[in-house]
Amino acid sequence: MADTDMKRSATEEGLKNVNSLLMSLVGTPKGTLAVKNHPITEDYSISSTVLGLGINGKVVECTSSAGEKCALKVLKDNSKSRREIDLHWRAAGCKHIVNIRDVYENSYNGQKCLLVVMECMEGGELFTRIQDRTAFNEREAAEIVKDICIAVKFLHDLNIAHRDLKPENLLYTNRSNISGGGVLKLTDFGFAKETFTRDTLQTPCYTPYYVAPEVLGPEKYDKSCDIWSLGVIMYILLCGFPPFYSNHGLPISPGMKKRIRSGQYEFPFPEWKNVSNDAKELIKGCLKTNPEERLTIDQVIKNKWIAQYNVVPQTPLLTSDVLKEENEQWPDVQQGMSLALQEMRVDQDQPFTVKNPRLDSNSALVKKRRAKAAGGVPTIQEQITQEETGGS
Secondary structure (H helix, E strand, O other), rough: OHHHHHHHHHHHHHHHHHHHHHHHHEEEEOOOOOOEEOOOOHOOOEEEEEEEEEEOOEEEEEEOOOEEEEEEEEEEEOHHHHHHHHHHHOOOOOOEEEEEEEEEEEEEEOEEEEEEEEEOOOOOHHHHHHHOOOOOEEEHHHHHHHHHHHHHHHHHHOOEEOOOOOHHHHHOOOOOOOOOOOOOEOOOOOEEEEOOOOOOOOOOOOOOHHOOOHHHHOOEEHHHHHHHHHHHHHHHHHHOOOOOOOOOOOOOOOOHHHHHHHHHOOOOOOOOOOOOOOHHHHHHHHHHOOOOOOHHHHHHHOOHHHHOHHOOOOOOOHHHHHHHHHHHHHHHHHHHHHHHHHHHHOOOOOOOOOOOOOOOOHHHHHHOOOOOOOOHOOHHHHHHHHHHHOOO
């Protein structure tokens, strides 16, 4: 019995060593960040070209003294920004995470700012690239998911949960062919947090279409919400639309919340007709409503659809066509999602609590009961609140 345990222990240790070796090939965690205090303009020229909008700040183009194009993110100097930079810096050694070159601490008009210089991701967003394709197949989708998995595993091995894994945060380094050139990388660590146990992450901050069910309620959540997001992204990659949707054209509706919470989604024809069962089973493992039952990133990476991505069938997908058809709706969807984020986000440093109608005299339910008892009609604001907390 002792020999068996020793062999098992040796095998597990061997697997850990192999795993460590494989991950070292895609990068190693960075050391201590040295923040520079001299003016950034001594090293970079800053343009007015806006490259994107992150959770906590605007990203503009800048150029190094050597003529290299970079991306500059400007943040107010506070604990929230420093946490974002610290976690991103530590993770930036990974091949599939956007690299940070320099960080400056400068003041403008008496306001202390942190200026983060990153590599410039000129290849654009993941789904824009796929939409531009004339053809896209399941093997290519598997390779993309594999790259995202490497980034997530790198983070989770550092006990970091990204917490806002969504297509807009997956960018290509350049515009060369999707399967032959630009590297796909994860960015924007505005919601990232360190996590050591399943009980540490409590903040319901999210982007509606890519949120795990436990983020929509009072339950605590952790790295497993990144796996949920991974499942949703994988689903969209294989068909062009998300597994959960709002019937009312809103970024997120009570009905959509219910579907996410109960795990109600399908693999409809014709988009899913020829997609492999391996892909569908992996999605099911990522979209489990119970975080305890959901796959870990190690289990996802060991799954043959990921581990043997290069032998996944080259089944043609309808993803590009569906994304092209939905292109006109994209700006509205993005705007709606931004507004929903603004309204639904809770301060990361505040614990999320559910109000008890019996105890909270200002709750919508209590107001509704009072109005009913008094025979009165609730105000417009109360009606809106009641609709948001009720039906589909």
